Amino acid sequence: MNAMKTTNVEVRLPSRMGFEKVAMSTAASVAKLMGFREDRIEDLKTAVAEACINAIEHGNRLNEKLSVGVVMSAGEDSLEVKVIDDGKGMKNHPSKPDIDRKMHGEEDPRGMGMFLIQALVDEAEWVAGSNGKSSYVRLVIRLDKEQA
Amino acid sequence: MQSETKSHVDQLTSPAGHPVTVLRFEGDIASTSKEAVLGVYQALPKTTNKLILLDFSKVDYINSSGIALVIQLLIEASNSGQKVYAYGLSAHFVKVFTMVGITKYAGLFPSQAEAMAAL
Numbered sequence: 304m305n306a307m308k309t310t311n312v313e314v315r316l317p318s319r320m321g322f323e324k325v326a327m328s329t330a331a332s333v334a335k336l337m338g339f340r341e342d343r344i345e346d347l348k349t350a351v352a353e354a355c356i357n358a359i360e361h362g363n364r365l366n367e368k369l370s371v372g373v374v375m376s377a378g379e380d381s382l383e384v385k386v387i388d389d390g391k392g393m394k395n396h397p398s399k400p401d402i403d404r405k406m407h408g409e410e411d412p413r414g415m416g417m418f419l420i421q422a423l424v425d426e427a428e429w430v431a432g433s434n435g436k437s438s439y440v441r442l443v444i445r446l447d448k449e450q451a
Numbered sequence: 452m453q454s455e456t457k458s459h460v461d462q463l464t465s466p467a468g469h470p471v472t473v474l475r476f477e478g479d480i481a482s483t484s485k486e487a488v489l490g491v492y493q494a495l496p497k498t499t500n501k502l503i504l505l506d507f508s509k510v511d512y513i514n515s516s517g518i519a520l521v522i523q524l525l526i527e528a529s530n531s532g533q534k535v536y537a538y539g540l541s542a543h544f545v546k547v548f549t550m551v552g553i554t555k556y557a558g559l560f561p562s563q564a565e566a567m568a569a570l
Contacts, residue, residue, distance in 0.1 A: 352512075356514060405552075413515065413519040422550055
């Protein structure tokens with residue numbers, strides 16, 4: 304992947320749990336071709352998987368007639384991943400899970416996906432689509448200078 | 452599409468002479484793993500299994516739903532006076548478990564030998 308400007312790779316997933324692993328593997332392959340370190344690829348894999356799970360479960364509400372679009376744009380020094388669903392978008396902002404509150408039953412043990420996404424990538428934004436559809440989360444990881 | 456989670460239980464004794472119940476997981480830990488994680492744990496007698504060691508060495512993929520199952524296990528263990536430890540996580544999942552705070556309630560070790568030596 305020399306002399307790369309922007310190269311796009313797209314995957315379309317059925318809204319069925321487990322298929323997030325297809326996007327996760329594809330994103331990892333693109334990141335590896337770009338020269339990302341193994342630990343950054345692992346971060347990306349978890350972030351992409353969680354974004355796809357949210358899209359499948361909350362965006363498309365497990366409706367298998369709807370698909371999740373995953374668009375990976377490999378630039379010279381960064382990889383952007385957009386995960387697109389047919390939902391209205393996330394209303395809540397990611398919050399850091401409070402393990403003490405979870406342990407005492409004051410907070411749902413679930414609900415860590417958005418936090419993990421934001422914590423593991425360099426940029427994360429949730430964008431609500433117009434007409435209440437085609438919402439997406441956009442993730443970016445950047446190559447360190449010594450990696451590029 | 453998600454690989455089935457397999458789990459089984461081993462009863463060991465630590466070098467210090469304490470009985471340790473090891474829950475060994477294999478495959479993905481995700482929303483479909485409830486029986487393999489919580490079901491297997493809940494079937495253990497609470498009075499005789501005071502030290503629980505979770506073996507993640509054959510687990511490749513853990514998502515946030517899987518982490519939530521681990522937290523549910525920690526909640527039940529805490530309420531039953533049990534102590535939970537874990538080993539075999541990759542460096543990435545050690546980081547993730549630390550980020551979400553699990554390490555406050557479950558000691559992590561690199562290997563079974565290091566875990567057993569500390570129990």
